[in-house]
Amino acid sequence: MHETSIAAALLDQLLRIAAEHHATRIEQVEVRCGVMRQVVPEALQLAFEAASAGTPAAGAQLTIIEEGLVVRCRACRAEFASGLDDYRCPRCKTADVELIAGHDIILRSVVCQANTAGSDARGPDCL
Amino acid sequence: MKINVVESVLKANDAVARENRRRMDAAGVLAVNLMSAPGSGKTLLLEKTIPALAPDHRCAVLVGDLQTTRDAERLGGLATQVTQINTGTGCHLSATHVAQGLDSLDLQGVDFLFIENVGNMVCPAAFDLGEHRRAVLLSAPEGDDKVAKYPTLFQPADVILLTKLDLRGVLDYNRDRVYEDLSRINTRAPVIELSAKTGHGLERWFAWLRQERRQHSGGDSAPPRGRKDTAT
Numbered sequence: 001m002h003e004t005s006i007a008a009a010l011l012d013q014l015l016r017i018a019a020e021h022h023a024t025r026i027e028q029v030e031v032r033c034g035v036m037r038q039v040v041p042e043a044l045q046l047a048f049e050a051a052s053a054g055t056p057a058a059g060a061q062l063t064i065i066e067e068g069l070v071v072r073c074r075a076c077r078a079e080f081a082s083g084l085d086d087y088r089c090p091r092c093k094t095a096d097v098e099l100i101a102g103h104d105i106i107l108r109s110v111v112c113q114a115n116t117a118g119s120d121a122r123g124p125d126c127l
Numbered sequence: 128m129k130i131n132v133v134e135s136v137l138k139a140n141d142a143v144a145r146e147n148r149r150r151m152d153a154a155g156v157l158a159v160n161l162m163s164a165p166g167s168g169k170t171l172l173l174e175k176t177i178p179a180l181a182p183d184h185r186c187a188v189l190v191g192d193l194q195t196t197r198d199a200e201r202l203g204g205l206a207t208q209v210t211q212i213n214t215g216t217g218c219h220l221s222a223t224h225v226a227q228g229l230d231s232l233d234l235q236g237v238d239f240l241f242i243e244n245v246g247n248m249v250c251p252a253a254f255d256l257g258e259h260r261r262a263v264l265l266s267a268p269e270g271d272d273k274v275a276k277y278p279t280l281f282q283p284a285d286v287i288l289l290t291k292l293d294l295r296g297v298l299d300y301n302r303d304r305v306y307e308d309l310s311r312i313n314t315r316a317p318v319i320e321l322s323a324k325t326g327h328g329l330e331r332w333f334a335w336l337r338q339e340r341r342q343h344s345g346g347d348s349a350p351p352r353g354r355k356d357t358a359t
Binding site for chain 1: 128129130131132133134135136137138139140217218219221249250252253254275278279282309310311312313314315
């Protein structure tokens with residue numbers, strides 16, 4: 001259940017971003033989870049719901065998008081999409097790779113309700 | 128309003144991990160993260176390893192468990208310093224746990240820091256602790272199918288230890304199946320077959336540790352090779 005730690009880290013990140021943008025409530029969150037991190041979406045949803053209770057992120061809709069694995073062969077430097085169960089290079093046939101994508105958990109976007117009384121609610125990152 | 132972000136959720140953990148690695152590099156310590164299922168023999172392996180390295184190397188241990196100080200008590204008389212980290216309900220060590228553990232140790236003069244992670248084949252693999260090498264144990268009683276079942280643990284391993292092989296004769300354990308699965312998951316890491324109980328194979332493990340220590344002292348402080356380098 002490492003989703004509990006991930007949810008706690010995500011909440012810290014969201015609250016910081018909300019404060020930076022003078023937001024009063026977080027409504028939607030999009031996260032891309034690399035398959036290598038083995039996040040169970042339902043477990044992360046549940047952990048986030050529990051962690052965010054009583055905070056400005058309570059009730060936010062969390063969208064989790066799975067990101068596939070891309071690796072690079074350390075011998076021939078070929079990059080290829082890989083499954084979790086087979087990392088063999090199509091050329092070298094060895095399973096000695098570096099991870100290029102699909103190994104991280106990335107916060108991609110946050111939709112929040114701005115404090116309309118704030119004088120600088122729409123920062124440069126706001127769309 | 129919509130705010131577009133591209134920021135790792137584990138950025139805070141990774142930053143602490145980088146600082147842990149920097150602290151250990153500064154002190155000349157090689158940190159080895161031992162990961163496996165509960166009961167695969169991590170503590171017994173350390174009980175055999177620390178005295179064997181003792182003539183030339185000083186060892187410290189951070190040992191993670193949900194509850195009890197039993198492992199720290201077992202290792203207390205062997206390592207120069209041991210700190211037990213109780214995670215409560217947490218199923219893995221985080222970089223912050225290790226940072227707090229490092230605060231409790233005097234790293235000067237320490238050659239090896241063994242981080243005995245919480246017994247778990249899923250969660251520990253997702254967290255960089257600031258270690259230099261990852262050792263993954265698989266014991267014979269767990270079965271010969273675990274490499275295929277838990278590939279994310281074995282893929283980034285720098286060394287794979289097949290433990291409790293003294294029990295192989297009484298188990299339906301097919302060693303070839305382990306190697307066959309590893310040929311798809313990780314062909315980089317050396318595989319060391321051993322029994323901490325009988326002593327079989329331990330010399331190879333000690334030799335691997337000494338070699339990695341020499342390599343580290345020579346300036347190679349890179350984190351484990353099979354995964355993302357969070358140091359950059």
